[in-house]
Amino acid sequence: MDQVLILATAAAALAVIAATLSILRRERLRTPHDSPFAASTEGSVRCPTCGMGNPNTERKCIACGARLSG
Numbered sequence: 001m002d003q004v005l006i007l008a009t010a011a012a013a014l015a016v017i018a019a020t021l022s023i024l025r026r027e028r029l030r031t032p033h034d035s036p037f038a039a040s041t042e043g044s045v046r047c048p049t050c051g052m053g054n055p056n057t058e059r060k061c062i063a064c065g066a067r068l069s070g
């Protein structure tokens, strides 16, 4: 009885680990091979003061209110 419970728990744990690994692998595949030093993504402008990424439609930083260039 106890052994069955242990086996069931182990099987459930393995399933969780397998699911986590497959999710992680998918995330890695989806990540584009960009430069690790990318300063800003397309369509957004990074605040020179605090580094917050803002939509490029914003004139001022949404985090600290500093003026954004460009």
Ligand SMILES: [Zn+2]
Residues within 6 Å of the ligand: 047, 048, 049, 050, 051, 052, 061, 062, 063, 064, 065, 066
């Ligand atoms: Zn800012």
